[in-house]
Amino acid sequence: MQQQNDALVRELDVVARRAAHAGAPCRACGGSGAVLADRPDGTVVRHGDAVAKAHAPDTEAAAHRARLAAAAHPRLAGIVLPPLPATVQEAAGRPVSAWPYGSPVDPGDPEAAPWEEAAVLLARLHRVPPGELPGPLPAMRGPAKAARAVARMAAAGPHPAAGPVRAAWRGLPAWARDEAPMLGGGTVCHGDLHLGQLVRHPAVGGAWLLIDVDDLGLGVPAWDLARPAAWYAAGLLAPDVWGRFLGAYREAGGPAVPADGDPWPGLDVPARALTVQTAALAIVKSAAEQRDLDDVELSVVDACARIATLPAELDALGPS
Amino acid sequence: MQCPKCHAPMHTYNRNGVQIEQCSGCRGIFLDYGELEALTRLEAQWVQQAPPAPPAPQAYPAAPAPHAPAWGAPHHGHHGHHRGFGRMLFSS
Numbered sequence: 001m002q003q004q005n006d007a008l009v010r011e012l013d014v015v016a017r018r019a020a021h022a023g024a025p026c027r028a029c030g031g032s033g034a035v036l037a038d039r040p041d042g043t044v045v046r047h048g049d050a051v052a053k054a055h056a057p058d059t060e061a062a063a064h065r066a067r068l069a070a071a072a073h074p075r076l077a078g079i080v081l082p083p084l085p086a087t088v089q090e091a092a093g094r095p096v097s098a099w100p101y102g103s104p105v106d107p108g109d110p111e112a113a114p115w116e117e118a119a120v121l122l123a124r125l126h127r128v129p130p131g132e133l134p135g136p137l138p139a140m141r142g143p144a145k146a147a148r149a150v151a152r153m154a155a156a157g158p159h160p161a162a163g164p165v166r167a168a169w170r171g172l173p174a175w176a177r178d179e180a181p182m183l184g185g186g187t188v189c190h191g192d193l194h195l196g197q198l199v200r201h202p203a204v205g206g207a208w209l210l211i212d213v214d215d216l217g218l219g220v221p222a223w224d225l226a227r228p229a230a231w232y233a234a235g236l237l238a239p240d241v242w243g244r245f246l247g248a249y250r251e252a253g254g255p256a257v258p259a260d261g262d263p264w265p266g267l268d269v270p271a272r273a274l275t276v277q278t279a280a281l282a283i284v285k286s287a288a289e290q291r292d293l294d295d296v297e298l299s300v301v302d303a304c305a306r307i308a309t310l311p312a313e314l315d316a317l318g319p320s
Numbered sequence: 321m322q323c324p325k326c327h328a329p330m331h332t333y334n335r336n337g338v339q340i341e342q343c344s345g346c347r348g349i350f351l352d353y354g355e356l357e358a359l360t361r362l363e364a365q366w367v368q369q370a371p372p373a374p375p376a377p378q379a380y381p382a383a384p385a386p387h388a389p390a391w392g393a394p395h396h397g398h399h400g401h402h403r404g405f406g407r408m409l410f411s412s
Contacts, residue, residue: 041412110409145412196410235393236405239386262387271389278408296404299393306391 004092005043009035011091012045012052019084019098020050042214043094049101049203050084054094055214063138064095067213070133070188079124080216081201081209102199102209113195115228115241116248117208121198123254125210126221128188140189140219142226142270143178146277150177153280156287161301165279167308168272175220176273182220187255191215193224221256225249226270230278233271234303236296275303323348 013033017026029048037044041056055064071080086098105113130137150169153162174180190197192215200206228245231237250259257263264271282297293301321330323343330341330350341350 105410107406107410110406113409192412194410194412196412231405231408233389233392236408243386264387264389268389272391281411294404296408300408303391303393306393310391 005038008043008054008092008094009033009038009045011088012043012054012096013047015052015086015088015091015096015098016045016047016050018087019052020048020101042212046101050098051101052086052096052098054091054096057094059095059214060138061095063217064214066135066137067216068097070137070216071213073133075128075132076125078207079121079128079210080213081199081211099211100201101203102201102206102211103203104199105195107195110195111238111241114198114208115245118193118195118198118210119225119245119248119254120252121208121210122190122193122221122224122256123249123252125190126187126224126255127253130186130188130218133188137188138217139182139185140191140217140223141215142189142191142219142223143176143182143273145192145215146176146273147178149277149280149284152284156284159283159287161279161283161293161298164301164305164308165276165283168279168304169276171308171310172273172276173269176269185219187219187221189217189219189221190224191217191219194227220270221254222266223270223273225254225256225267226274227278229267229271230274230300230303234275234299236299272307275300275307279304321350324350 010032016033017029020026020029026048033045033047033052035044036046036051043054045052068083070076072082076082081099081102084098084100086096088096090096150166153159153165169177175182175185190210190213192212193210197210197212198208199211201209225246228237228242232239232242246257246263250257257266279297279300282293282300286293286297321341322328323330325348326343328344330343332339332341339352339355342348343350
């Protein structure tokens, strides 16, 4: 397994090196590539100004091609980081892509993160008419990822905190559990927004751009706001930071919420789904590490417990 | 009666049959049992019926609460567990 992974990293290093130097020999960078991420759903190796990514083994080929084509399309310039030509399309049975290197958000200082910039990028993405992108774009994978997180929690075996998470999941409408098509889901969405999905390009002084198009597609745009919304609702994200994010999104004309007034009628279902997803993955992770949930993870499980007490008629409202 | 907050005298007003005590000092409002419900009913009628309501006397000054879902946590923006939250901000 480890040998297989080392081989994959070496292959990705070659792809990244060729992308960084456009085929010319590498003189200045030296050494081998740095592994930026190594997960079953994404292995990323950097060489100089480029990175190569091996996507998840179960990536659907046609959908993946449509997502890459959308990222490369001029209509998304300045919103989504465009890919570089990759010399290899597949490694170890996983699709491979090449991208310019961009500098990530400083994980040590989340309050200084580019919340407003992220919101404006989302608003601009959501306003792109899908017909202007090469298609057909697949569905945004947000609900599928939530369902997968709940399945992983079930597969990890019994856990004392799993009850409220399952109960909150059961109260969600079918579309949010990936059991029915998204109603009114015709908006171009990122599908998995968090602070790791933003980079500056060029790496020094460049503009912020969205990365990782693996979940991009047509869907309910409120899903892209739902992680910050869920963090805010769980009491983790400060109200002023949430207010800055939401305000910037509204100011940029984002269609996921009304321009003013209460944004929650549309945010509620996606934020509940992301709360369940986050809690489920926290349980999976803590079980794998044989440790208790930390207080941040417990806040999210507590939010699930509150969600589980909601009257059922809220579910009948559906997405707005 | 005296205001429980700033101890200035409170004056009684009658608004559409609801007795309201307002403090002459801090302008805070004291409601008896059932009066809040009575005001809420009146407000709903106003919203349905039309003519704009006269400006209400100012209650205890407070920042407007940001919108939150019914299941939102009572406290926001905890400090002290930044490390765990920092990790969560960056993971799928």
